[in-house]
Amino acid sequence: MGFRTDFQDRPPEVFFTVDVEPDCPPYLHGWRGVTEGLPQLLDLLAGEKVPATFFVTGQTAERFPNIVRQLVAAGHELGCHGYSHGRFGAMDRIQAELELAKASSALRRFSPTTAFRAPNLDLPDAFLPLLVEAGFGVDSSEGSHRLDHRVRRLARTRRETTGLLRLPASTTSSVLRLPPGLRDPWLARLERPVVLLFHPWELVDLRGERRLRWDCRAGTGPRALAAVREVIHLFRGCGARFGTVADWAATQTTA
Numbered sequence: 001m002g003f004r005t006d007f008q009d010r011p012p013e014v015f016f017t018v019d020v021e022p023d024c025p026p027y028l029h030g031w032r033g034v035t036e037g038l039p040q041l042l043d044l045l046a047g048e049k050v051p052a053t054f055f056v057t058g059q060t061a062e063r064f065p066n067i068v069r070q071l072v073a074a075g076h077e078l079g080c081h082g083y084s085h086g087r088f089g090a091m092d093r094i095q096a097e098l099e100l101a102k103a104s105s106a107l108r109r110f111s112p113t114t115a116f117r118a119p120n121l122d123l124p125d126a127f128l129p130l131l132v133e134a135g136f137g138v139d140s141s142e143g144s145h146r147l148d149h150r151v152r153r154l155a156r157t158r159r160e161t162t163g164l165l166r167l168p169a170s171t172t173s174s175v176l177r178l179p180p181g182l183r184d185p186w187l188a189r190l191e192r193p194v195v196l197l198f199h200p201w202e203l204v205d206l207r208g209e210r211r212l213r214w215d216c217r218a219g220t221g222p223r224a225l226a227a228v229r230e231v232i233h234l235f236r237g238c239g240a241r242f243g244t245v246a247d248w249a250a251t252q253t254t255a
């Protein structure tokens with residue numbers, strides 16, 4: 001069962017999404033991913049002509065406005081990844097509203113921002129209406145690979161999803177950094193549409209950071225940049241089309 005044979009009959013739509021935040025939160029507190037990794041990623045995406053959706057935290061946008069301007073100018077979509085990268089699952093309603101309001105005002109000075117992804121893919125269903133009230137039309141806070149997502153998808157009521165499109169991430173970012181012999185069969189089995197997830201800090205060599213879980217540090221650094229290129233070529237080789245979350249939303253109806 002090869003990658004091409006799984007996809008060649010019906011090439012997938014692929015959405016490359018990037019969560020932009022401090023380095024591997026909450027374990028590290030630097031910004032090398034934004035200052036060193038993100039420019040490399042933008043160069044790669046420009047060279048490959050792949051549009052992406054960048055879910056940026058409000059604090060990142062306040063700290064690095066020029067980088068946000070640069071990614072918007074390059075034609076990428078600006079999405080919201082909260083303000084402080086705090087976990088929504090640990091917030092009460094007032095805190096969540098404040099977090100969304102601060103993030104929205106930090107991001108919407110650069111671009112209309114209508115897509116949202118919660119840090120750690122942790123967003124209680126009770127907060128979904130807050131996203132709609134804050135002007136978001138798409139949520140990408142679920143992960144197709146996660147058991148809680150599968151359970152919630154079965155249990156979800158129609159009311160909970162009214163007015164909000166859901167586009168789950170297909171897998172964790174660490175999958176992209178696996179050796180190709182493991183990675184490619186994994187990617188071939190992903191649900192459609194394929195939503196890839198990546199972080200600029202993965203382009204920083206964190207292999208010596210013993211504070212991190214092994215899957216956060218394995219394959220980080222230059223190898224991760226090569227992996228992104230390989231994965232783009234892999235999907236493109238079977239006819240996949242790349243788009244932004246906004247592109248996907250434009251093809252959906254919320255009826």
Ligand SMILES: [Zn+2]
Nearest residue numbers: 019021119120
């Ligand atoms: Zn994050």
